[in-house]
Amino acid sequence: MNQTVGQLGEQGVLKLVQQFCPADIVGDDAAVLATNPGASIVVTTDVLVDKVHFSDRTTPPHSAGWRAIAANLSDLAAMGATPLGITVGLGLPPETSVSWVEALYQGMSDCLQQFGGAIVGGDVVRSPVRTIAITAWGQVNPEQVIRRSGAQVNDVIIATGVHGAARAGLACLLSEGSTFSAAEQVALIRAHQYPQPRLNVAYQCHQLGRVAGMDSSDGLADAVLQICRSSNVGAEITYMPMPPALQKHPQGKDWTLYGGEDFELVLCITPSDAQTLLQQFTDIRIVGHITSALHVWLRDSRFEPELLRLDRGFQHFAPPG
Amino acid sequence: MNQTVGQLGEQGVLKLVQQFCPADIVGDDAAVLATNPGASIVVTTDVLVDKVHFSDRTTPPHSAGWRAIAANLSDLAAMGATPLGITVGLGLPPETSVSWVEALYQGMSDCLQQFGGAIVGGDVVRSPVRTIAITAWGQVNPEQVIRRSGAQVNDVIIATGVHGAARAGLACLLSEGSTFSAAEQVALIRAHQYPQPRLNVAYQCHQLGRVAGMDSSDGLADAVLQICRSSNVGAEITYMPMPPALQKHPQGKDWTLYGGEDFELVLCITPSDAQTLLQQFTDIRIVGHITSALHVWLRDSRFEPELLRLDRGFQHFAPPG
Numbered sequence: 001m002n003q004t005v006g007q008l009g010e011q012g013v014l015k016l017v018q019q020f021c022p023a024d025i026v027g028d029d030a031a032v033l034a035t036n037p038g039a040s041i042v043v044t045t046d047v048l049v050d051k052v053h054f055s056d057r058t059t060p061p062h063s064a065g066w067r068a069i070a071a072n073l074s075d076l077a078a079m080g081a082t083p084l085g086i087t088v089g090l091g092l093p094p095e096t097s098v099s100w101v102e103a104l105y106q107g108m109s110d111c112l113q114q115f116g117g118a119i120v121g122g123d124v125v126r127s128p129v130r131t132i133a134i135t136a137w138g139q140v141n142p143e144q145v146i147r148r149s150g151a152q153v154n155d156v157i158i159a160t161g162v163h164g165a166a167r168a169g170l171a172c173l174l175s176e177g178s179t180f181s182a183a184e185q186v187a188l189i190r191a192h193q194y195p196q197p198r199l200n201v202a203y204q205c206h207q208l209g210r211v212a213g214m215d216s217s218d219g220l221a222d223a224v225l226q227i228c229r230s231s232n233v234g235a236e237i238t239y240m241p242m243p244p245a246l247q248k249h250p251q252g253k254d255w256t257l258y259g260g261e262d263f264e265l266v267l268c269i270t271p272s273d274a275q276t277l278l279q280q281f282t283d284i285r286i287v288g289h290i291t292s293a294l295h296v297w298l299r300d301s302r303f304e305p306e307l308l309r310l311d312r313g314f315q316h317f318a319p320p321g
Numbered sequence: 322m323n324q325t326v327g328q329l330g331e332q333g334v335l336k337l338v339q340q341f342c343p344a345d346i347v348g349d350d351a352a353v354l355a356t357n358p359g360a361s362i363v364v365t366t367d368v369l370v371d372k373v374h375f376s377d378r379t380t381p382p383h384s385a386g387w388r389a390i391a392a393n394l395s396d397l398a399a400m401g402a403t404p405l406g407i408t409v410g411l412g413l414p415p416e417t418s419v420s421w422v423e424a425l426y427q428g429m430s431d432c433l434q435q436f437g438g439a440i441v442g443g444d445v446v447r448s449p450v451r452t453i454a455i456t457a458w459g460q461v462n463p464e465q466v467i468r469r470s471g472a473q474v475n476d477v478i479i480a481t482g483v484h485g486a487a488r489a490g491l492a493c494l495l496s497e498g499s500t501f502s503a504a505e506q507v508a509l510i511r512a513h514q515y516p517q518p519r520l521n522v523a524y525q526c527h528q529l530g531r532v533a534g535m536d537s538s539d540g541l542a543d544a545v546l547q548i549c550r551s552s553n554v555g556a557e558i559t560y561m562p563m564p565p566a567l568q569k570h571p572q573g574k575d576w577t578l579y580g581g582e583d584f585e586l587v588l589c590i591t592p593s594d595a596q597t598l599l600q601q602f603t604d605i606r607i608v609g610h611i612t613s614a615l616h617v618w619l620r621d622s623r624f625e626p627e628l629l630r631l632d633r634g635f636q637h638f639a640p641p642g
Contacts, residue, residue: 027551028468029399029535030365032461037358043441044351045456047410049448078350089368089410089454120364127370133410133454135366140353147349214350230348 005101006094013101013124017088020105021119031120033084039139041084044075050130058173061100063193064132065107067261071217072136073115073197074263078215080146080202081138083117088134091127104132115199146205150212151231151268155290158274160198160264161283162243163220164252165191167259171251184245191243195263202265204280213267221257223266224288225296225310231268234293237308240300241285253303326422327415334422334445338409341426342440352441354405360460362405365396371451379494382421384514385453386428388582392538393457394436394518395584399536401467401523402459404438409455412448425453436520467526471533472552472589476611479595481519481585482604483564484541485573486512488580492572505566512564516584523586525601534588542578544587545609546617546631552589555614558629561621562606574624 005013018026035041046068048054054064069086076083088108092101105119112118117136169192172185180188198215205211212231216223224235246252268290269277277284298306326334339347356362367389369375375385390407397404409429413422426440433439438457490513493506501509519536526532533552537544545556567573589611590598598605619627 027470029396030363030402030459032361032363032400032463032466034361034463035356040353040355041362041405041458042351042353043406043408043456043458045408045410045442045444045454047412047444047446047448047452047454049412049446049452052447075350079353081351084362085364087364087366087456089366089456091368091370091452121366123366123368125368125370126373127368127450127452129449131368131370131412131448131452131454133366133368133452133456135364135408135410135454135456137362137364137458138351142353142355145353149348 003098004094005092005096005098008098010124016098016101017105017122017124020109031085033120035084035139038141040142040145041137042076042079042081042140043135043137044072045133045135046071048132058170059193061103062107065104066111066194068132068134069108069111070195070197070263072134073117073199074215074217076136076138077197077199077202078146078213078265079140080144080205080211081140083115083136083138085120086112086117086134086136088119088122088132090122090124091129091131092124093128093130094126096130115197144206146202146211146213148212148214148227148230150210151227151233151290153233153290153292155268156271156274156286157224157235157266157268157288157290158277158284159216159220159241159266159287160201161262162241163216163262163264164246164256164259165243166195166261167255168243168246169193179249180245188245191262195261197263198265201281201284204277205267208269208273208276211267211269213265216262216264216266217260219258219260220266221308222310225308227266227268228296234291234295235288236291236297236299237288238299239285239287241287257308324419325415326413326417326419329419331445337419337422338426338443338445341430352406354441356405356460359462361463361466362458363397363400363402363461364456364458365393366454366456367392369453379491380514382424383428386425387432387515389453389455390429390432391516391518391584393455394438394520395536395538397457397459398518398520398523399467399534399586400461401465401526401532402461404436404457404459406441407433407438407455407457409440409443409453411443411445412450412452413445414449414451415447417451436518465527467523467532467534469533469535469548469551471531472548472554472611474554474611474613476589477592477595477607478545478556478587478589478609478611479598479605480537480541480562480587480608481522482583483562484537484583484585485567485577485580486564487516487582488576489564489567490514500570501566509566512583516582518584519586522602522605525598526588529590529594529597532588532590534586537583537585537587538581540579540581541587542629543631546629548587548589549617555612555616556609557612557618557620558609559620560606560608562608578629
């Protein structure tokens with residue numbers, strides 16, 4: 001039961017992971033997938049390193065696998081794309097237990113099962129540190145690509161779900177969240193370990209007009225600031241979509257703005273398109289609007305007004321004069 | 322000049338590597354590329370780990386970058402596909418020198434410049450070990466996909482280039498190649514450090530009829546054995562394409578059969594299609610033919626006849642009774 005990857009050998013590990021791939025994909029130098037006529041291909045990639053991006057303390061292997069896939073599917077959703085396939089490059093120390101690898105792939109597979117796409121290729125190699133390199137690709141009608149650069153003045157900013165829950169869940173896992181009730185902790189930890197890429201909302205955007213946006217992998221504030229920088233506009237955030245558990249928490253505002261890894265979508269659309277979406281999803285909110293001022297302000301009546309900035313190295317966004 | 326990645330910071334490293342990407346690709350959650358109408362997408366991925374797959378002793382960073390790309394483009398060539406794009410996931414210890422990263426990307430970029438494709442996305446993260454995760458994708462007319470499984474009895478087996486040179490070059494780099502002349506060493510080391518993916522031959526295959534095959538990344542013998550296993554046929558190798566320097570070398574035969582990393586193509590086609598290809602390329606050879614016997618024999622008049630096997634773990638190929 002506690003067999004290691006080193007004991008199983010390379011061919012054994014390959015056989016194990018190929019069980020999670022469609023049978024007709026395995027066996028050539030590369031995977032082949034059909035695309036819709038006229039579709040553009042969207043590709044995104046992430047590298048995750050043990051103790052840097054995941055750890056046994058906060059993410060059991062099933063969750064590590066789920067999150068790795070969810071993050072990449074969220075990038076596809078942020079572009080308006082439908083998942084086609086995933087490649088998984090895995091670096092493993094020989095002493096890694098086989099059950100860890102199985103649980104990792106089961107987590108990836110469960111996420112793909114729910115949201116679409118399949119593991120169509122990969123590589124398993126020896127490495128001194130557990131490393132997961134995911135590349136996801138999808139397809140999109142070129143006229144339905146969602147880009148950061150398309151926001152226009154008077155657009156409504158909508159956000160899916162809530163923000164800050166994943167960061168609060170991490171705090172709970174690191175025993176820094178003792179002010180939450182047991183039930184709140186369960187929900188917040190689930191938000192951290194099993195984020196839900198918002199492909200459902202991305203697909204509904206295909207029926208709308210112009211859509212600009214991105215996902216909130218680096219936080220709500222980052223998403224709004226990046227969209228504004230790319231679109232050469234400003235914004236006011238008038239409603240922060242906080243989880244109830246965070247409303248009175250001392251770090252609730254910070255985690256909601258800057259926590260990251262909620263993998264929700266932040267979209268800029270016309271007010272009438274916003275009404276269309278609001279009728280289709282109960283968990284999306286208008287969180288602000290686009291302005292011509294080139295600044296991003298937090299003007300939520302529950303908090304003091306505050307000018308938001310990309311402080312950590314994003315010098316491209318011109319600071320207010 | 323000797324600045325480290327840690328000193329440059331994440332944003333600085335990202336800016337550095339983005340210089341090697343087309344300007345219109347950078348800036349969204351994922352890269353978007355157009356495809357030909359009706360094309361299928363081919364994807365392949367490799368993970369390379371410092372001191373496992375490359376090392377400063379044998380592969381300076383420019384060569385490490387070139388080889389990483391060449392190996393993946395060779396997989397695309399082996400499928401008959403045209404390169405579209407590459408994603409590069411990079412794990413770097415903070416003490417890595419910036420010049421190492423620059424040379425790595427220059428090597429990748431030089432290989433792409435020569436053979437097609439572009440770096441369209443990536444991820445740079447902190448890791449305790451230098452790790453390069455490459456995913457390459459390309460497009461192919463679904464009717465022109467080259468698979469391992471299409472070989473038929475009486476097909477001619479052709480191989481591009483020579484085999485064993487990359488392994489001999491590695492021996493030279495590891496100071497195990499002292500029996501070679503200085504000029505031979507230069508050529509063999511070049512074969513190891515700068516392999517040439519055979520997209521030129523792959524493209525010419527589009528004008529032929531049925532083509533089965535793969536690349537010889539794991540050696541000539543492995544390629545023939547894998548094709549035979551997938552196609553449920555056997556083969557005779559009647560001419561080993563050895564580099565002149567290896568003809569009298571005690572390990573010449575072994576390196577030619579099992580050395581690997583020459584990244585040539587091994588293709589099974591009809592005799593008349595073979596004549597067409599032989600007229601177009603001076604460096605391809607007929608190396609054998611497909612048989613119904615389910616065994617793979619070496620029957621090169623320069624050597625004793627020998628039955629070849631996938632000994633190291635490839636149990637799927639039925640051993641001769």
